[in-house]
Amino acid sequence: xxxxxxxxxxxxxxxxxxxxxxxxxxxxxxxxxxxxxxxxxxxxxxxxxxxxxxxxxxxxxxxxxxxxxxxxxxxxxxxxxxxxxxxxxxxxxxxxxxxxxxxxxxxxxxxx
Amino acid sequence: xxxxxxxxxxxxxxxxxxxxxxxxxxxxxxxxxxxxxxxxxxxxxxxxxxxxxxxxxxxxxxxxxxxxxxxxxxxxxxxxxxxxxxxxxxxxxxxxxxxxxxxxxxxxxxxxxx
Numbered sequence: 001x002x003x004x005x006x007x008x009x010x011x012x013x014x015x016x017x018x019x020x021x022x023x024x025x026x027x028x029x030x031x032x033x034x035x036x037x038x039x040x041x042x043x044x045x046x047x048x049x050x051x052x053x054x055x056x057x058x059x060x061x062x063x064x065x066x067x068x069x070x071x072x073x074x075x076x077x078x079x080x081x082x083x084x085x086x087x088x089x090x091x092x093x094x095x096x097x098x099x100x101x102x103x104x105x106x107x108x109x110x111x112x
Numbered sequence: 113x114x115x116x117x118x119x120x121x122x123x124x125x126x127x128x129x130x131x132x133x134x135x136x137x138x139x140x141x142x143x144x145x146x147x148x149x150x151x152x153x154x155x156x157x158x159x160x161x162x163x164x165x166x167x168x169x170x171x172x173x174x175x176x177x178x179x180x181x182x183x184x185x186x187x188x189x190x191x192x193x194x195x196x197x198x199x200x201x202x203x204x205x206x207x208x209x210x211x212x213x214x215x216x217x218x219x220x221x222x223x224x225x226x
Contacts, residue, residue, distance in 0.1 A: 033213060040121070042202060042218040043156075058213065090155060100146055100206075101214060103156040 002026050004104035006091050012110045013081040021076040021107050023091030031094045032074040033101065036060065036087040043090065049074055081111045114139045116205050118217035125193050126225045133188040133220050135203030144206030145186040146214065147177055151199045159201075162186065173197070198224040 007022045025032065033048035035058075045058030049068040063085060065077040074093075078085060088108050092101035115138045125131055137143055144163050148156040160171025167179040177188045186203060203217040 035216075040218060042116075042216040043214075044216075045213055048213050092156075100144070100158055100161050102158075103148075105155045 004091055004093050004102050006089075006104040006107050008107060009105070010108045010110075012112065013078075014112050015082060017081050018077070018079050019081065021078075021089055021091075021109075023074045023076065023104060024072050025074075025091075025093040025102070026072065027093060027102065028071060029093035029095055029102075030071065031096055031101070032068065033058070033092050034064070034066065034074070034076045035090045035092065037090060037106075038087050046076065046089075081109075083111045085109065086111045114143075114205055114207055114215045116203050116215055116217035118201075118203055118220050120220045121218070122221045122223070124223040124225060127195050128192050131188075131190045131193045131197070131222070133201050133203075133222070135186045135188065135217060136184050137186065137203075137205045138184065139205055139207075145177075145179060146204040146206070147171065147175070147186075147188050148202045148204060148216075149173075149199050150202065150219075156202065159188070193222075193224055195224045195226060198222055 004025045030051045034046040035043040037043050044060045046064050047066040049055045055066050088106050090106050091104040094101040117136045119134050146161045147159040150156050159175050160169050162169050162179045170176050175190050200219045200221050202219045204214040
């Protein structure tokens with residue numbers, strides 16, 4: 001099992017550019033989520049999904065879109081990047097969102 | 113609303129000393145509680161979890177945590193710290209439903225002196 005994988009590991013964007021952060025899991029988990037981690041802020045939930053075709057907003061959803069067409073994949077889209085989106089992004093999956101989650105290695109994003 | 117407080121932003125201990133990291137939560141029902149560890153540049157690894165039953169739970173790497181409902185706390189402990197334990201530690205609480213998600217504290221950075 002690869003667990004939870006994320007690509008890319010690092011990315012530099014210019015303000016206004018768009019990009020998609022990829023997340024995949026091979027554990028057949030129904031629940032997947034995206035967090036951002038900023039110094040001194042812990043992890044904050046951006047969006048989550050309880051199964052294919054079902055997504056919902058977390059604490060900080062503005063500026064991000066998600067979709068869940070398959071159980072395995074949960075991409076995060078930045079439509080128009082802003083410097084405030086400079087952060088480390090983690091994807092996580094689990095059988096149930098509140099039963100403990102398995103985290104990917106993260107994507108470091110810098111928006112200039 | 114659920115929330116998690118980790119009162120200590122940074123803790124420094126000597127190698128071999130005991131460790132206790134504090135975590136307080138706010139939640140109306142019986143919570144699901146977790147401790148995660150993050151080494152520099154890495155993702156989060158689950159140390160231990162509490163769902164129900166025995167309030168003292170054992171985790172990996174020699175860590176344990178005790179759930180105290182009366183104090184709304186879930187403190188992490190280790191009897192003897194190793195230099196490799198230096199990392200950031202996060203406490204998290206689950207919302208207790210199939211549509212739930214985890215709420216994280218802001219983390220405690222642990223430094224270990226040789």
